[in-house]
Amino acid sequence: MAIVVALGTLLGAVPFGPVRFGPAGALFVGLAIGALDPRLGEGLGLVQTLGLALFVYTVGLAAGSGFFRDVRRQLPLMGGSVVVLAVVAGAAMAGGALLGLAPPLRSGAFAGAMTSTPALAAATSLAGTDEPAVGYSLAYPVGVTVTILVVAAVLARPWRARRDPDPVAGVGLVDISVEVDRGGRLGDIPGVADQRVRLSYLARGGRTRVVSPDEVLLPGDRVVVVGPAAAVAEVRDRLGRQVTEHLADDQRTVRFRRFLVSDPRVAGRTVGDLDVPGRFQGVVTRVRRGDLDLLAHDGLVLELGDRVRVVAPRGQLPGISALLGDSERKVSEVDALSLGVGLALGLLVGLVSVPLPGGLTFALGSAAGPLVVGMVLGRLERTGPIVWGLPNAANLTLRQLGLLLFLGATGLASGQAFAAQAFTGLGLRVVLLAVVLALVGAVLFVALARAVGTSAPRAAGGLAGFVGQPAILAYANGRAVDERIEAGYAALFALGIIAKILLVQVIGSG
Template sequence: MSAVSFAILAIAAVAVAGLMFGGIKVRGVSLGTAGVLLAGLIAGDLIGRAGGSVDSDMLSFAKEFGLLLFVFTTGIELGPGILRLLARRGASLNLMATGIVVLGLGSAMLAAWLLGLTPPAAAGLFCGATTNTPALAAAEQALSWRRSSESRENGVTGDAPAPTNDLRGGDSQDAAAVPSESHDRITDLTATYAVTYPGGVAGIILAMLLLRRLFRIDVATEARLLREQEAAEHEALERRCLLIDNRHLNGLPFGRLAGVEETGIRISRILRSDSNDVVAANDRTVLHPGDVIQVVGTRESLDRIEPSIGPKSDIDLTQRTGNVRVSRVFVTRSEILNRSLAELALDQLFGTTVTRIERAGIEMPARGATQLHFGDVVHVVGDPAAVEQTAALLGNSARSLQQTPFVPMFIGITAGILLGTIGIPVPGLATPVRFGLAGGPLLAGIAFGLVGSIGRLVWYIPSSANHALRQLGMILFLAAAGLGAGRTFLALAFSLEGAGWIVAGLLTTLLPLLIVGIVARVWAGQNYCILCGAMAGSMTDPPALSFAQSLTESESCSKAYAAVYPLTMLLRIVAAQLLVLLG
């Protein structure tokens, strides 16, 4: 069997075994896709003991491509609602994440002092315990810069031999030992990272479960309370029938009323004073005293405009006969994307009006300046023929909503990869900060999901396809990570020194999460779903996010994760380099 075929077989077998194991529930809790990591560790060790190996290039590709799929599709889904979350909870969530990073740095420094680890080994422990590969790369770069600096200071070219060094701080070496010592430091860094990384993933999940048990949290109740809280923060739209008694409105089109565009109020029906039939209305509809109109808006906006029109009417226009149809229409036609309702002028073209818009599960007023995005659901009111014409203009194609446009998707992935390679200079650090494959595609996905479309390029992935791609990406990542680390991890795990690293790494993971989680829950009353997402984001750990999503079945986890990710990534990269440079 070829190396490629064996690698694919190993990943598939690990995925099957891990998902089956992860599906087993103990007291209502299961590991879900995280079970794939455990299966991969065991399989990697067994393959190594049998004298075999899995092609490292194939594992690297599967791991990185899986990670990229997961974070990019997560970003696409988060894009439309991320600004709203940042405005409401961004400050508090990032304060939590900063506390977790600072406490984690302190825990790693304490563990290094107790175990007598070298600064590079301490940095490796910090990166592994917090599951942050970009921080590891940054630490390696900082170590290379430190080696060059020490060589220049001691006048060493790097050709002289040097004795080897272990993971503990030891006797000082002479100047000629700098190059070889630096090689040993790289080994220190990568070894402690490899040993503590699996425990870091497990530690985040364990912290979530411990907090759930400590506060006896019912996850379904927490998710329901969060939905109710979000609904209360976003004022719902309602209908109201008003009797026109202001004679100054006689002969005035509804769209010219003061405050209509500002408040987003829309008129949908009108009953003339001299008629028994209700007809459709729009901004061009001329008003007369004695008419009854039905308007749509938030309660606050309706209360504001009611005194200038007239009192509430006992007549419910939705229950009266008339040639009026209401239809929910999907926006799927690329030619009208990012065009505003005012530009489309549906009232002039067809005599219809859009009364409200649903986007990313949120209902919003249909202002003239509101631009339409792919997948928006607009409520169109008019006579039946006009509504059909409006639906044709907007697209309303159920088939388009089930298709994934792959060209924009791969453009977004390419942009994310390039974004991850861009160095961000940080004063005081020798090497620039980079977000890498874990951060670049996530930020690109959020940006493209927020924009929605550019010309005929549409960044939209159906919900079912998005979920499938995320799951596939995470399974590939965990299977490859487990197979790659299995033999090293289990061999060191049963040694005295390796066990010490694992325990230290697990405590570096657990203590900050539990301390901040308890404080956030007790003093701030933070919702458990939001808390889990912020904890996963503070560790920049996609597997933990996947577990949190399966545990809570709430997309709020992903939103909290994305809200803290950029700042957390920056802080962890800086912290890892500080451990190396200041040690």
């Protein structure tokens, strides 16, 4: 496994035209090494389960809040994706019959092209043979490769989305100093009352202090306005004019500083809950979360690892530091209690079986169970003293580790079957069918995303979830910093698994 992870990382960094396979390199290296000796692929079920559960659970934690906020917006994409999967299933039946493939091979090719291990399990149970596994092992790399190429094309040429709001990551924040010509109550200024901008410094009569929530601005005042460029320009035009002397450069009495949220008692609370104006005569202006720079507003929920920029009197800074924690060491530690409980809940939910017609059963499994639970816990943020969220750095580290373990173990376990059939006539027909299925599914899904007004980043993440492949999500995240990618993945992943499990049984029975 260590060799597969190391060599797979090297392969994933090699550019093939505009594409780098990233973590998917571990899958291809695993297939090559697993083909050398059948013993290398034995006994890896637990590694696959643990790796996959770690990956999808951490994705769920990160995407849960955004998913539930945007679920209404994503309903057309979710409903349409089920129709697209039904079309792909019909293509698998018709194409498989045309190529002379038996139903078990067709079902395996469908599961592999859509990279769905739970669907493979359902197909194997129905067939009672290993034929679906052969089709799966041949089609799986094809599904990953074709979909990554389509995602690369989507992100390389994004389109405007009429129904998708701009990402937080792409907005960018600016701060300027404005001299007030037309004063008034702070709450009456457009953009301030609805917290699209924040005001921090106030200079009046030769004295600089922090703006108070009930401030009345007077002509001649100078203030600092923070927010997206368009909203800041609107407030500037309402108040007066921009001046070149920036108030934030003078830190003799008032200072700005970033504090690290490391105290679990603060995580899961909102900016408004901290009451920084009332307790410290200061104001929170920005929150840095991973690569995202967020404008602070009273309803913004803080997470472990956030870097909070506060403007406050110099003497109040130690108190703010004590409140937020501001400890690199503490935020680097993973809360094993919340991680263990959350993963256990996800795996338990995955074990719940629902009876289906024909004596079959359906379960979310180790792929969708932890994802669904992670999304719910990510939305809850905390339960009493337990903070479910992970610091961003820890989340990304566990996510990458889980992904590499899962893909490497999958490659090692499938290497023998892949090598036995890859270069035979039967194998080539399965690969051809997989190419058709992957292309039909990806192209129809992208067309659907554009038709319902979804942005290119959300479509890329949704396509990764539609296909059900973590490596594709990792590739998309490597190409663009946009929170809509993970939200799209979370919206489609669990739904796709359920639909594929049902459809693969139709394919295998006919």
